[in-house]
Amino acid sequence: MTGPASPPSGPGSGSGSGREFAVSLIDARDPAVVGGKGASLGELTRAGVAVPPGFVVAVAAFTEAMTALDPDGALRAEVEALPSDDLDAIATVTARVRALITEAPLPDSVASAIAHAYVELGTGGGAEDILVLVNTEVAVRSSATVEDSAAASFAGLQDTYLGVVGLPSVHDHVCRCWASLYNDESVAYRRRLRLPEAGVSMAVVVQRMVAPRAAGVMFTRSPVTGDRSVVAIEATWGLGSALVSGDVTPDAFIVSKVTGEITTRRVASKIKIHRYRSNGPGVTVEDMPTSLRDVASLTDGEIRALAAIARQVEAHYGAPQDIEWALLDGGGSVDADADIAAAAAAERIVLLQSRPETVWAARERTPAGAAKPRPADHVLSLFGKPL
Amino acid sequence: MTEPAGFPLPSQIADVPGAENWRSMYRYFTRFQPDDDKRFWFYNSMHFPEPMPAFDTITGEVPYQAIGANTARLFVFPTTLGIEHRIVNGRVYITANPVLDPAEIERRAAEFGPRAGYYFEHWDSLYEGWKDRLRALIAEIESISVPSLPEWEPAEVVFGAVGVAQNHYLQENFHRVLALYSKMWHHHTEMLMLGYGAYVVFFQFCQQAFPEISDQTVARMVAGIDVIMYRPDDELKRLAALAVELGVDDLFTEGCVAADVLSALESRGAAGAQWLEALGKARDPWFHVSSGDGFYHHHLSWNDDLTVPFTALPGYVAAARGGGIRPRPTEQLIADRERIASGYRELLATSDEQAAFDQMLGLCRLVFPFVEDHKFYCEHWFTTRFFQKVKAFGELLARSGVIAAADDVFHLHHTEVDEALADVSLAWAAGSPPLGSSHFPPIIAERKRMLKVLADWSPPPALGPVPEALNDPAVRMLWGITSERIAAWLNPDPDEVVGVAASSGIVEGIARVLHDVSEISSLRDGEILVVPVTAPSWAPVFAKIAAAVSDIGGAMSHAAIVAREYGMPAVVGCGDATKRIRTGDRVRVDGDRGTVRVLE
Numbered sequence: 001m002t003g004p005a006s007p008p009s010g011p012g013s014g015s016g017s018g019r020e021f022a023v024s025l026i027d028a029r030d031p032a033v034v035g036g037k038g039a040s041l042g043e044l045t046r047a048g049v050a051v052p053p054g055f056v057v058a059v060a061a062f063t064e065a066m067t068a069l070d071p072d073g074a075l076r077a078e079v080e081a082l083p084s085d086d087l088d089a090i091a092t093v094t095a096r097v098r099a100l101i102t103e104a105p106l107p108d109s110v111a112s113a114i115a116h117a118y119v120e121l122g123t124g125g126g127a128e129d130i131l132v133l134v135n136t137e138v139a140v141r142s143s144a145t146v147e148d149s150a151a152a153s154f155a156g157l158q159d160t161y162l163g164v165v166g167l168p169s170v171h172d173h174v175c176r177c178w179a180s181l182y183n184d185e186s187v188a189y190r191r192r193l194r195l196p197e198a199g200v201s202m203a204v205v206v207q208r209m210v211a212p213r214a215a216g217v218m219f220t221r222s223p224v225t226g227d228r229s230v231v232a233i234e235a236t237w238g239l240g241s242a243l244v245s246g247d248v249t250p251d252a253f254i255v256s257k258v259t260g261e262i263t264t265r266r267v268a269s270k271i272k273i274h275r276y277r278s279n280g281p282g283v284t285v286e287d288m289p290t291s292l293r294d295v296a297s298l299t300d301g302e303i304r305a306l307a308a309i310a311r312q313v314e315a316h317y318g319a320p321q322d323i324e325w326a327l328l329d330g331g332g333s334v335d336a337d338a339d340i341a342a343a344a345a346a347e348r349i350v351l352l353q354s355r356p357e358t359v360w361a362a363r364e365r366t367p368a369g370a371a372k373p374r375p376a377d378h379v380l381s382l383f384g385k386p387l
Numbered sequence: 388m389t390e391p392a393g394f395p396l397p398s399q400i401a402d403v404p405g406a407e408n409w410r411s412m413y414r415y416f417t418r419f420q421p422d423d424d425k426r427f428w429f430y431n432s433m434h435f436p437e438p439m440p441a442f443d444t445i446t447g448e449v450p451y452q453a454i455g456a457n458t459a460r461l462f463v464f465p466t467t468l469g470i471e472h473r474i475v476n477g478r479v480y481i482t483a484n485p486v487l488d489p490a491e492i493e494r495r496a497a498e499f500g501p502r503a504g505y506y507f508e509h510w511d512s513l514y515e516g517w518k519d520r521l522r523a524l525i526a527e528i529e530s531i532s533v534p535s536l537p538e539w540e541p542a543e544v545v546f547g548a549v550g551v552a553q554n555h556y557l558q559e560n561f562h563r564v565l566a567l568y569s570k571m572w573h574h575h576t577e578m579l580m581l582g583y584g585a586y587v588v589f590f591q592f593c594q595q596a597f598p599e600i601s602d603q604t605v606a607r608m609v610a611g612i613d614v615i616m617y618r619p620d621d622e623l624k625r626l627a628a629l630a631v632e633l634g635v636d637d638l639f640t641e642g643c644v645a646a647d648v649l650s651a652l653e654s655r656g657a658a659g660a661q662w663l664e665a666l667g668k669a670r671d672p673w674f675h676v677s678s679g680d681g682f683y684h685h686h687l688s689w690n691d692d693l694t695v696p697f698t699a700l701p702g703y704v705a706a707a708r709g710g711g712i713r714p715r716p717t718e719q720l721i722a723d724r725e726r727i728a729s730g731y732r733e734l735l736a737t738s739d740e741q742a743a744f745d746q747m748l749g750l751c752r753l754v755f756p757f758v759e760d761h762k763f764y765c766e767h768w769f770t771t772r773f774f775q776k777v778k779a780f781g782e783l784l785a786r787s788g789v790i791a792a793a794d795d796v797f798h799l800h801h802t803e804v805d806e807a808l809a810d811v812s813l814a815w816a817a818g819s820p821p822l823g824s825s826h827f828p829p830i831i832a833e834r835k836r837m838l839k840v841l842a843d844w845s846p847p848p849a850l851g852p853v854p855e856a857l858n859d860p861a862v863r864m865l866w867g868i869t870s871e872r873i874a875a876w877l878n879p880d881p882d883e884v885v886g887v888a889a890s891s892g893i894v895e896g897i898a899r900v901l902h903d904v905s906e907i908s909s910l911r912d913g914e915i916l917v918v919p920v921t922a923p924s925w926a927p928v929f930a931k932i933a934a935a936v937s938d939i940g941g942a943m944s945h946a947a948i949v950a951r952e953y954g955m956p957a958v959v960g961c962g963d964a965t966k967r968i969r970t971g972d973r974v975r976v977d978g979d980r981g982t983v984r985v986l987e
Binding site for chain 2: 222225226227228229230254256257258259261262263264265365366367368369370371372374375376378379380382383
């Protein structure tokens with residue numbers, strides 16, 4: 001497993017007939033083309049934040065594949081005609097659609113664009129060792145074009161396949177992401193809202209796999225109190241999915257953006273660990289080794305490095321962020337100097353996602369106070385307040 | 388133990404076996420009354436972590452009459468009258484008298500506004516005048532003499548037609564000492580309640596705007612850098628540098644004894660004399676700093692017991708020899724303070740909030756010098772002189788045979804001291820022995836015995852019904868009593884001591900519990916200091932320790948400020964840390980959460 005390298009550069013990557021079907025991350029901009037996740041990872045990449053290198057199978061590829069599969073739109077019209085309350089009918093029809101999508105061969109143009117991008121990812125853009133490419137482990141994730149969070153979750157935003165190895169498997173998992181658009185729940189949801197099936201589309205992000213030592217999420221404001229002066233970090237050993245799925249109570253750390261102090265360290269008893277298997281179905285859930293269970297999954301240097309990156313990302317977007325991150329293995333040397341330790345740790349951090357924080361952003365905020373005619377009036381009103 | 392639903396009622400507190408006679412030490416007006424069961428009381432462990440010797444109850448009686456007068460009668464605080472205190476089994480419980488009737492609050496507010504506003508508007512000049520008044524009080528108490536009761540009066544008393552004999556001044560002078568102590572406390576509270584009020588509004592504003600902000604971070608924005616509470620420690624550093632300069636530094640070795648060093652210096656010629664002269668200058672007033680907060684007679688000052696300064700001096704001397712003592716990085720501290728303040732200011736969402744922030748922070752910094760420095764004038768300088776003077780009366784009583792030793796005077800209430808002085812006065816005049824010599828010694832012996840028994844009692848943190856809402860700003864301001872604190876009291880963790888998070892960081896280490904400043908020489912490098920009070924006089928030992936834990940103190944206490952400057956974790960105001968932690972325990976001090984966990 002290699003660490004994060006600089007992403008494949010734009011020009012020259014994915015060139016040829018299929019260029020529009022595979023977009024390298026550094027060129028991923030328009031959510032309508034690369035989906036929300038793809039656009040966000042592209043922006044992070046361009047902002048100089050380390051993300052695992054990769055490419056996006058663009059919406060156009062999905063469209064191309066669906067056109068080949070359903071040239072006159074009859075299949076999608078059939079889906080659109082399903083009554084939203086007839087779950088049996090939905091289950092029957094969508095199972096057929098999913099099978100078609102996952103079993104039909106990809107159009108040549110799409111398959112070769114993905115192949116080209118995958119080869120480049122494996123070789124870092126050079127052509128030296130073509131054998132490496134077949135062993136490049138990647139993560140394949142759906143990247144919805146609909147940003148509405150409820151719709152996005154039904155649209156299969158959660159679909160993530162880890163440890164995908166080899167071109168046939170990459171092709172296969174891209175198709176599985178597409179097929180997730182036709183999950184029973186997604187279709188039932190669209191039917192309830194009477195959304196046109198013609199507007200349904202998806203991009204797929206393919207990134208070099210990272211095997212994190214620890215991973216988690218972080219918010220550039222407190223998720224509990226909404227405080228914007230802190231970065232709240234949650235972490236566990238291994239894959240962050242253990243935390244997202246609720247299989248572990250994560251370690252929690254709070255860092256002041258102003259003083260840099262780690263004001264809260266809550267080390268949880270982390271009973272499970274998520275690991276991935278190459279081309280395996282999802283992740284495996286294992287018992288946490290006892291030697292790690294009650295040990296903090298991050299050092300102070302790593303906590304500070306994460307907080308610094310969180311602030312950088314927040315400053316880039318100009319709004320509080322909800323960030324998924326991973327920390328790669330790296331010697332684990334303990335440096336007495338806090339700044340050096342943080343700098344060393346920063347080299348090993350990659351971001352998997354950043355999106356705007358929505359919960360507190362949507363809330364009405366009561367101002368903490370307002371200026372008064374004289375400063376002393378603040379004290380006078382304090383003691384004038386009834387109990 | 389199964390946890391009861393609430394706290395016991397005052398009437399349910401049983402006498403501690405073996406000390407059933409504790410009431411004999413305290414005045415009637417400190418007793419719980421039947422109606423007190425209806426109110427919520429909390430144990431003031433912050434100021435009174437030990438059972439009260441009879442004389443020391445004056446440190447409750449006098450401050451509470453001064454504080455209440457200030458809030459209820461002088462400034463007419465709208466929502467707060469005064470504080471009532473009670474003593475049970477030797478411990479001081481208090482409750483605040485709130486004003487609840489909205490019409491009454493409004494009526495009081497009309498008075499309060501102009502009165503408090505006047506002090507804030509003229510704060511600096513009023514503080515200058517205040518310092519003059521305090522210095523005058525100190526000069527006055529220093530000038531009071533204890534009559535020596537000669538065999539007969541000097542002839543000049545007759546030829547000068549003075550007409551008044553010395554025994555008269557026994558009581559007059561003692562009364563003056565008490566009166567000055569009361570005046571000092573009135574001045575102590577004169578500006579303090581308003582000053583704390585400025586802190587409270589800023590703390591509340593910051594907590595509203597930044598719910599995760601720690602009290603210590605708010606305190607860092609407020610803290611002044613040049614305050615006189617640093618002077619005693621600075622004087623020690625200066626003396627250490629001088630010792631090296633004069634070549635007498637060889638005398639300051641680890642574990643050196645003050646008396647031996649002083650006598651050795653006398654045989655060191657001009658250099659020794661020069662150092663002793665510098666020491667003499669530093670001692671008045673800077674060595675009047677108390678090893679406590681002035682609430683117990685046995686919290687001695689550096690001048691009373693040179694152990695603390697002479698424990699710190701060898702370290703400072705070694706530093707001075709090795710290229711000089713690093714001065715406090717005041718510019719850096721000021722820069723940090725400004726960086727933090729502007730960092731939070733920028734995070735505020737609106738310019739109106741920023742303007743409010745500026746006003747409140749400005750007000751805090753205006754009042755800060757008084758709030759920090761008043762302690763030196765009041766709790767240290769004046770109070771050291773006060774207890775010394777009372778002890779001088781004790782010496783006279785001991786010479787007269789009424790009590791066995793001078794310190795025994797502190798086991799008599801001040802009204803009983805007054806009685807004893809009347810007895811001595813009568814006896815001197817009559818030419819007979821005082822009758823107290825058969826009256827007081829057994830009483831004092833019994834009280835000393837009871838205090839030892841009472842020291843082992845674990846007082847409940849609170850008594851009486853828990854109020855539905857407890858947000859009295861005065862109570863929160865002075866004692867940090869909040870609904871959360873009460874909830875924690877009701878569900879204590881046996882291995883965790885909870886206090887105020889005073890200085891950030893987490894450290895594990897071996898605890899050294901020191902009950903008295905005289906034990907300070909047992910402290911080893913890297914230990915965690917656990918003490919009743921981390922008074923400014925302890926500051927010099929901060930260079931040796933890994934963390935500080937105390938029974939008394941808040942986030943704005945001097946010890947907390949010093950700990951933050953040393954960058955060491957500190958948890959203060961724990962109430963019973965010195966009781967629950969033992970020397971040699973391995974403990975984890977969490978200066979972020981304000982907890983100390985006993986690990987083994």
